[in-house]
Structure formats: C-alpha cells, structure tokens
Amino acid sequence: MVNRLADATSPYLLQHRDNPVDWWPWCDEAFAEAGKRDVPVLISVGYAACHWCHVMAHESFEDEAIARQLNDNFVAIKVDREERPDVDAVYMTATQAMTGQGGWPMTVFATPGGDPFYCGTYFPKQHFSRLLTSVVKAWRDERDGVVKQGAAVVEAVGGAQLVGGPTAAISAQMLATAARRLAEEHDETAGGFGGAPKFPPHMNLLFLLRHHERTGSATALELARHTGEQMARGGIYDQLAGGFARYSVDAHWTVPHFEKMLYDNALLLRFYTQLWRLTGDVLARRVADETAEFLLRDLGTPAGGLASALDADTDGVEGLTYAWMPEQLTEALGAEDGAWAADLFQVTPGGTFEHGRSVLVLARDIDAADPQIVARWRDMRARLLAVRAGRPQPARDDKVVAAWNGLAVTALAEHAVLTGSAASHRAAVELAGVLADRHIVDGRLRRVSRDGRVGEPAGVLEDYGCVAEAFLAVHQITAQPRWLRAAGRLLDVALAHFGTGTGGFYDTADDAEKLLTRPADPTDNATPSGLASVCAALVGYAALTGQTAYREAADAALATVGPLIEGHPRFAGYSAMVAEAALAGPYEIAVATDDLADPLVATAWREAPAGTVVVAGAPDLPEVPLLAGRPLIGGRATAYVCRGFVCDRPVTTPQDLIARLDR
Numbered sequence: 001m002v003n004r005l006a007d008a009t010s011p012y013l014l015q016h017r018d019n020p021v022d023w024w025p026w027c028d029e030a031f032a033e034a035g036k037r038d039v040p041v042l043i044s045v046g047y048a049a050c051h052w053c054h055v056m057a058h059e060s061f062e063d064e065a066i067a068r069q070l071n072d073n074f075v076a077i078k079v080d081r082e083e084r085p086d087v088d089a090v091y092m093t094a095t096q097a098m099t100g101q102g103g104w105p106m107t108v109f110a111t112p113g114g115d116p117f118y119c120g121t122y123f124p125k126q127h128f129s130r131l132l133t134s135v136v137k138a139w140r141d142e143r144d145g146v147v148k149q150g151a152a153v154v155e156a157v158g159g160a161q162l163v164g165g166p167t168a169a170i171s172a173q174m175l176a177t178a179a180r181r182l183a184e185e186h187d188e189t190a191g192g193f194g195g196a197p198k199f200p201p202h203m204n205l206l207f208l209l210r211h212h213e214r215t216g217s218a219t220a221l222e223l224a225r226h227t228g229e230q231m232a233r234g235g236i237y238d239q240l241a242g243g244f245a246r247y248s249v250d251a252h253w254t255v256p257h258f259e260k261m262l263y264d265n266a267l268l269l270r271f272y273t274q275l276w277r278l279t280g281d282v283l284a285r286r287v288a289d290e291t292a293e294f295l296l297r298d299l300g301t302p303a304g305g306l307a308s309a310l311d312a313d314t315d316g317v318e319g320l321t322y323a324w325m326p327e328q329l330t331e332a333l334g335a336e337d338g339a340w341a342a343d344l345f346q347v348t349p350g351g352t353f354e355h356g357r358s359v360l361v362l363a364r365d366i367d368a369a370d371p372q373i374v375a376r377w378r379d380m381r382a383r384l385l386a387v388r389a390g391r392p393q394p395a396r397d398d399k400v401v402a403a404w405n406g407l408a409v410t411a412l413a414e415h416a417v418l419t420g421s422a423a424s425h426r427a428a429v430e431l432a433g434v435l436a437d438r439h440i441v442d443g444r445l446r447r448v449s450r451d452g453r454v455g456e457p458a459g460v461l462e463d464y465g466c467v468a469e470a471f472l473a474v475h476q477i478t479a480q481p482r483w484l485r486a487a488g489r490l491l492d493v494a495l496a497h498f499g500t501g502t503g504g505f506y507d508t509a510d511d512a513e514k515l516l517t518r519p520a521d522p523t524d525n526a527t528p529s530g531l532a533s534v535c536a537a538l539v540g541y542a543a544l545t546g547q548t549a550y551r552e553a554a555d556a557a558l559a560t561v562g563p564l565i566e567g568h569p570r571f572a573g574y575s576a577m578v579a580e581a582a583l584a585g586p587y588e589i590a591v592a593t594d595d596l597a598d599p600l601v602a603t604a605w606r607e608a609p610a611g612t613v614v615v616a617g618a619p620d621l622p623e624v625p626l627l628a629g630r631p632l633i634g635g636r637a638t639a640y641v642c643r644g645f646v647c648d649r650p651v652t653t654p655q656d657l658i659a660r661l662d663r
Contacts (some may be wrong), residue, residue: 003017003018004022004023004024004025005017005023005025005078008025009083009399009448009449009450009453009455009456010048010080010082010083010399010448010450010455011048011395011396011397011398011399011450012046012047012048012053012078012080012082012083012397013025013078013080015048015057016057016061016078019057019061019062019067020061020062020063020064020067020068020071021061021066021067021070021071021076022067022070022071022076023076023077023078024075024076024077024078025077025078025079026077026078026079026084026087030075030077031075031112031113031114032112033075034074034075034112035112035113037075038112039073039074039075039112039139040073040074040075040109040110040111040112040117040135040136040139040146041074041075041076041077041109041110041111041112041114042070042074042075042076042077042107042108042109042110043077043079043091043106043107043108043109043110043116044061044076044077044078044079044105044106044107044108045079045080045081045087045088045091045092045104045105045106045107045108046079046080046081046104046105046106047080047081047082047104047309047397048080048082048308048309048311048395048397048399049246049259049260049261049308049309049310049311049312049397050104050105050259050312051257051259051312051313051318052103052104052105052121052122053104053105054311054312054313054316055122056105056122056123056128058316059124059125059128060123060125060128060129063125065129066125066128066129066132069129069132069133069136070132073132073136074132075112081104081106082308082397082399082401082448083399083401083447083448083455083457084457085447085460085462085507086460086507086508086512086513086515086519087515088106089507089519089521090515090516090517090519091106091108091116091119092106093517093519094108094116094119094153094154094156094516095108095116095119095120095121097153097156098116098118098119098153099119099120099121101121102121103121103122104121105121105122106119106120106121107119107120107121107122107123107128109135110150111146111147111150113150114515114516115147115150115151115153115154115516116150116153116154116516117146117147117149117150117153118135118149119153154516154517165560165563166563167503167559167560167562167563168559168562168563168566169555169559169562170555170558170559170562170565170579170582170583171583172215172583174562174565174566174579175211175565175576175579175580175583176211176215177566178207178565178566178569178572178576179207179208179211179217179219179220179569181567181569181570182204182207182208182223182569182570183219183220183223185570186223186226186227187251189252190230190251190252190253191226191227191228191229191230191231191253192227192230192231192251192253193570194570195251196248196249196250196251197247197248197249197250197257198236198247198248198250198251198253199246199247199248199526200231200236200244200247200264200267200268201227201570201573202264202267202268202270202271202573203267203524203528203573203574203577204569204570204573204576205223205224205227205228205271205275205573206267206270206271206274206573206574206577206610207569207573207574207576207577207580208220208221208223208224209221209224209271209274209275209278209610210577210580210581210584210609210610210611211576211580212224212278213278213580213584213609213610214580214583214584214609221278221279224271224275225275225279225281228271228272228275228284228287229281229283230252230253231244231253231268232272232283232284232287232362233253233283233361233362233363234248234252234253234254234361234362235248235253235254235255235256235352235359235360235361236248236253236254236256237253237287237362238260238294238322239345239360239361239362239381240360240381240384240385240388241290241294241298241385241388242287242290242291242293242294243260243265243290243291243294243295243298244260244264244265244268244291245257245258245259245260246258246259246260246261246264246312253361254352254359254361255352255353255359256359257312257318258311258312258313258318258319258321258322258394259309259310259311259312259394260294260298260309260310261308261309261404261526262295262299262306262307262308262309262401262404262405262407262408263403263404263407263526263527264526265291265294265295265299265408266295266404266407266408266410266411267407267411267527268287268291269288269291269292269295269408269411269412269415270407270410270411270414270415272284272285272287272288272291273288273411273414273415273418273419274414274418274610275288276288276418276419277418277606282367282368283365283367285419286367288415288419289415289419289421292411292412292415292421292423292424293423295408295412295427296423296424296427298310298396299396301398301400301451302451303449303451303452304400304430304431304433304434304438304452305400305405305431305434305435305438305449306400306404306405306408306431307396307397307398307399307400308397308398308399308400308401308404309396309397310394310395310396310397311394311395311396311397312394313394313395314391314392314393314394314395315392318354319353319354319357319359320391320392321388321391321392321393321394322359322360322388323351323353323354323357323358323359324345324347324357324358324360324384325347325351325356325357325358326338326342326347326348326349328387329341329342329345329347329384332383332384332387333380333383333384337376337380340376340380341380341384343363344362344363344364344366344377345358345360345361345362345363346358346360346361346363347360398450398451399448399449399450399455400434400439400448400449400450401447401448401463402435402439402445402446402447402448402459402463402466402467403447403459403460403462403463403465403466403467403527403533404466404527405431405434405435405467405470406435406463406465406466406467406468406469406470407466407470407527407528408431408470409428409431409432409435409470409471409473409474410466410469410470410473412424412425412427412428412431413425413428413470413473413474413476413477414473416428416477417476417477417605417614418605418606425477428470428473428474428477429474429477429478431470432470432471432474432483434449435467435470435471436471436486438452438454439454439459439467440486440490441454443489443493444458444459444493445458445459445463445464445467445490445493446458446459447459447460447463458508458509458512458513460507460508460530461494461498461505461506461507461508461530461531461533461534462507462527462528462529462530462533464490464491464493464494464498464530464533464534464537465494465528465530465531465532465533465534465535465536465537466527466528466533467490468487468490468491468494468534468537468541469487469533469536469537469540471483471484471486471487471490472484472487472537472540472541472544472613475487475544475615476544476613476614476615479615479616479617479618479621479624479627481621481623481624484541484544484545484624484625487537487541488541488545490537491534491537491538491541491550493509494534495553497509497510497511498510498530498534500520502560503556503557503559503560504520504522504531504557504560504561505520505530505531505534505557506518506519506520507519507520507521507530522560522561522564522572522575523564523568523571523572524571524572524573524574524575528574529561529572529574529575531557531560531561531575532561532572532574532575532577532578533574534557535554535557535558535575535578536574536577536578536581538550538551538553538554538557539551539554539578539581539582539586539611540586540613542554543585543586543588543613544588544613544615544625544626545625546625546645548645551582554578554582555582558575558578558579558582561575565579577611578611580611581609581610581611581612584609584611584643585612585642585643585644586609586611586612586613586643586644587608587609587611587612587613587641587642587643587661588612588613588626588641588642588643588645589604589608589612589613589614589615589639589640589641589642590614590615590616590626590627590630590639590640590642591604591614591615591616591617591637591638591639591640592617592618592619592620592627592630592631592632592637592638592639592640593616593617593618593619593632593637593638594618594619594632594637595637596616596617598637599654600637600638600639600652600653600654600657601616601637603639603654603657603658604616604639604657607657607658607661608661609661613626615627619631619632619638626640630650633650633652634652636652637652638650638651638652639651639652639657639660641657641660641661648660
C-alpha cells in the first residue's frame with residue numbers, strides 16, 4: 001500500500017493516512033489509475049470534526065477486510081469538503097438528486113470519468129461491505145446500465161446548477177416579505193426557525209437586525225433578541241469557556257453536536273456584538289466578549305491564522321469533555337457550591353444527554369443579578385473550567401481556511417471598534433496580514449494553509465468575497481490604504497473570472513479545474529453563499545471608493561437572488577443582510593481627526609446603522625478616498641456623512657452626527 005496522504009495539508013486526510021485503505025487524494029492521476037485498472041471509483045467526502053465521519057472510519061476504513069475489498073476492486077479517493085468545497089458541491093448535488101438528502105460522510109461511487117452512479121452518506125460496516133460487493137458485481141455484469149445511470153445523474157446535476165433564472169430588483173417590499181416569512185417560522189418558545197435539529201441562524205439574525213435599523217421594526221428586533229438569548233442560555237453555548245457548537249440535536253438548544261466551527265463563531269460574534277450595540281443587553285455583550293476570547297484562545301495557530309474547528313468527539317466519545325454528572329460538580333466545587341451549580345446549570349441525576357450526563361445550560365438570568373451572586377458564578381465557572389481542562393480534549397482541525405478567517409476578521413474588527421477591545425483590534429489586523437501575505441499567490445487566492453504552508457486548492461468565490469470584506473473592515477479600523485487596494489484587486493478577479501454573464505456568479509473561476517459541472521449555488525449553507533459575500537464586499541468597496549461600477553455589479557447580482565430572498569429567506573440571510581445595506585444607501589461616514597479618541601469617532605461607529613462604512617483618520621488623506629479633500633472644520637474633529645454618494649453638511653459634535661443619522 002502506498003501512503004499518498006502523508007503530505008496533505010488537510011487534517012482530515014491526515015486522519016486517514018494510516019488506514020489500510022490505499023487512499024488517493026483528489027487528483028487526475030487517481031481517475032487515470034481507475035481507467036487503467038478498469039475499476040470504479042469510491043469518492044469519500046467528509047471533514048475532520050465530523051462525528052459520523054469518524055464512526056465510518058473506525059468501522060470500515062480501519063477494517064482490514066473492507067480495505068482489501070476497496071483496494072482490490074476500486075480506486076479510493078478521500079476528499080476534505082472544507083478544502084475542496086467545489087468537489088463537495090458537485091457530488092452533494094448528485095447525492096441529493098439520487099437520495100433526496102445529503103450529509104457527511106458522503107459516499108459516492110463513480111466511473112473512471114468521475115460520473116457518479118450510486119450515492120449515499122454513512123453506511124454501517126456490514127451494509128457497506130455488502131454494498132461494495134454489489135457495486136463490483138454491477139460494474140462487472142451490468143456495465144452499460146451503470147454508465148447510463150451515471151450519465152443521467154450528471155445531466156440532472158447540470159440541470160440543478162443552471163444559472164440565469166428569474167431576477168427581481170431589491171425593494172423594501174421584498175425585504176419586508178422576507179422578514180414576515182421569518183416571523184411566521186419563528187419558534188416563539190425556544191427561538192430560532194423551524195424544528196430540530198436547530199442550527200444557529202446567524203445570517204438571518206444579522207438580516208433582522210439590519211431590517212430593524214432601517215425600518216424600525218420592533219418585531220424584527222425581538223425575533224433576533226429572543227433567539228440570541230435562548231441560544232446563549234442553551235447547551236449549544238459553552239457555558240464555561242465560550243464558543244458555540246455547530247448545532248443542537250433538539251429544538252431547545254439543549255444538547256449540541258459538540259463540534260465548534262470557526263465560521264459559526266465568527267458570524268455569531270458579529271451578531272452578538274451588533275445586538276449589544278442596539279439593545280445594551282449585558283448577556284449579548286458577555287457572549288460577544290467570550291466568543292472573541294474563544295476564537296483567539298482556542299483556535300489561534302502558532303503560524304498565524306485561526307484553525308477551522310474543534311472536533312465533535314473526544315477519544316471517540318461525543319461530549320466527553322463537556323458533559324457533567326451531579327457528583328462531578330460536587331467533587332469539583334464541594335457540596336454547597338456543587339448543588340448550587342447543578343441547579344443553575346440544570347445538571348440532573350438522570351442527565352439531559354447520555355449515560356446520566358448533562359450538558360450545561362444557564363437556567364436563569366445571571367448577568368444582571370446581585371454582584372455577589374455574579375462573583376460567585378464567575379468563580380464557580382473558573383473552577384469548573386480548570387477541572388475540565390484536566391479531561392481529555394477534542395482534537396483540532398488546524399488548517400486555516402481563507403473564507404472563514406475572513407469572516408473572523410470582519411467580526412473581530414466590529415467587536416474592536418464597538419467595545420474598545422485592543423485584543424480584537426490587534427487580531428483582526430494580524431489575521432488580515434496572514435491572508436494577504438500567505439494566501440494570495442500571484443494575485444490569486446489559495447483556499448487553505450497549514451503550519452505556515454499554503455495549500456494547492458484555489459480559492460472559490462466565498463474566499464474572494466469573505467476576504468475582500470475582511471480587508472475592507474481592516475481598512476476602516478486602520479485607515480490604511482493597502483487594505484482597500486487589496487480588496488479591490490480581489491473583487492476585480494471575482495468580476496473577471498467568476499461572473500456568469502447574466503449578473504450572477506459561479507462558485508469556481510473560469511480557469512479552475514473542470515468538474516462535472518461548474519457550481520453556482522446562490523443559497524446560504526453553513527456559511528454565506530459566495531454570491532452574497534462578494535456582494536457585501538462590492539457594496540462596501542463602492543461606498544468607500546465612490547466607484548459606482550462595483551455597486552452596479554452588486555445590484556445586478558442581488559437581483560438574481562431577489563426571488564430567493566423573498567420566497568425562501570432562511571436560505572438567503574446574508575444576501576438579505578447585504579440588500580438591507582444597499583437599500584439604506586449605505587451610509588458613508590468619514591471622520592477627519594487628529595485624535596482617534598475623539599468622541600465623534602466612537603459615535604460614528606456606535607450610532608451608524610450596520611452596513612455603514614466608516615473611516616476615521618487624519619484630515620485630507622489623498623490615498624484614503626473617504627478622507628481625501630475632507631479637512632477639519634474650525635480645528636475640530638469633523639464628520640462627513642454621505643448616503644448613496646450624496647453628502648450632507650459636515651458636523652463637529654456627536655449630537656449633530658446622531659441627528660444626521662436619525663434623520
């Protein structure tokens with residue numbers, strides 16, 4: 001057996017390097033080998049923090065008998081869906097077309113040409129073994145039927161990826177309808193939308209906050225506030241160390257699937273920061289601060305950049321690190337504090353999770369309690385966290401993904417300017433430097449790096465959008481022109497190489513590796529769609545530079561998802577969020593000042609609606625378009641407020657600036 005995964009940058013592939021399966025990475029040579037041997041291909045797709053991926057690996061891919069079946073009769077290819085989202089998207093579409101559902105691990109049998117002819121997800125060991133036998137028999141005895149089925153699936157996948165559907169320009173009525181549809185699906189008891197399993201609807205929540213700011217809708221704000229509170233008090237939130245798990249298996253946010261993903265926590269940091277800005281809610285502020293701390297403490301990598309995820313399992317057991325029994329609380333805290341903690345965190349003798357263990361939830365309001373109670377609670381959390389630190393810890397997927405680090409940069413920049421966090425400010429700038437210096441190679445983005453070494457996979461559309469948006473955020477908090485220029489170069493690549501010709505975008509570049517189809521999915525999934533993230537950056541870049549061509553490109557792309565926003569807003573939250581900013585103008589605020597501590601700067605950030613672009617810096621900086629030609633008035637810090645490229649009279653007091661924005 002040849003170990004072809006030993007030099008992979010993907011921790012997921014490295015998890016499989018010692019399997020008895022003769023794995024290949026995704027490459028042309030693997031398909032050529034299948035053609036040479038005249039055998040079908042097994043394409044196994046997953047990611048490092050995936051619980052059921054681990055289960056299938058232990059049951060099947062570590063089994064010598066199954067490995068012999070695979071090695072003798074197939075070419076087996078292992079794919080990290082986070083490293084190759086383009087490959088994942090194409091074969092997930094095929095899996096959903098064949099089975100009506102999808103998920104990971106994804107198991108695809110394909111011809112040597114890559115055409116899928118049988119798809120599924122997790123298969124138990126005995127089922128998988130029988131399936132391998134059946135596929136071998138079908139390949140040997142029913143080849144024509146297998147090939148025809150593969151061709152039919154490819155045709156179906158191509159149809160699912162068609163671009164150029166109906167369009168509708170963004171309007172106030174469209175966004176009002178989207179907000180109303182979300183309200184209709186809102187869980188009035190537990191928050192969120194729909195039933196179990198529940199994923200944090202961060203992108204929808206960001207949309208609702210912006211909708212509230214533009215329209216004054218109390219309903220939109222309450223939907224977001226209620227959901228934010230319920231998630232923060234649930235087991236999906238790590239009540240000791242901060243950070244959110246990927247999703248809750250129940251409808252009440254109690255029992256999570258324990259993996260912690262960078263992208264979820266970046267988007268939730270942004271949401272809770274903005275929720276605190278709008279409401280002053282102390283719970284929202286605490287959760288924002290703790291989530292920022294979690295990102296930097298637990299996901300920071302020695303070579304720079306943030307790791308992708310913490311695993312769902314510890315030593316093969318879900319929740320081993322995080323769940324508690326009452327007697328464990330007593331052992332850690334003593335009888336009195338242990339009983340108090342069990343009551344506060346709802347740790348019961350029967351358990352809320354498995355095997356008598358409970359996931360910690362916050363049963364009642366504690367942030368606004370008597371200071372002595374708050375102090376006792378903080379001390380108790382610190383003691384429990386110290387005990388937990390002595391337990392086995394989940395593995396970490398330490399690859400650095402460009403798009404997800406971009407999301408984190410934007411969130412940290414907003415947290416920095418709104419809360420005054422020096423750590424978040426410093427981290428946002430440093431992370432942006434990692435993306436600029438390591439992930440941009442010959443003017444093009446690379447998707448992943450690990451241990452300071454950049455990987456081969458090319459950046460996809462979401463990488464360009466999220467990283468460009470991140471560079472714009474850092475430009476705003478530093479007033480350094482290099483970040484604005486870097487964002488513009490990425491957007492020029494996106495417009496030149498990813499456009500569909502009908503206003504929308506493909507998810508892969510026109511010069512990228514050719515797959516069965518060229519994916520173009522405008523819907524949000526776990527992360528913002530590539531189209532939505534690029535639109536966010538286009539709107540921001542146009543506002544910061546005054547170059548209207550970028551705004552026109554954003555408007556055209558948003559029109560391609562207008563019907564989706566109106567009819568299915570749960571799958572277009574980020575696009576709706578961007579549309580809110582576009583419909584509001586957005587505001588453009590330049591604060592010319594020799595003192596960044598001037599109250600006018602903080603007022604601009606705190607009072608401007610989300611989506612506003614704000615730059616504060618020395619007066620009349622020619623390399624910073626928003627500050628060029630804008631002097632101090634009367635020697636005082638001066639705010640210039642524009643909206644949709646039309647400007648008001650400058651103001652010099654926080655009161656006048658607030659009045660401008662309120663108007």
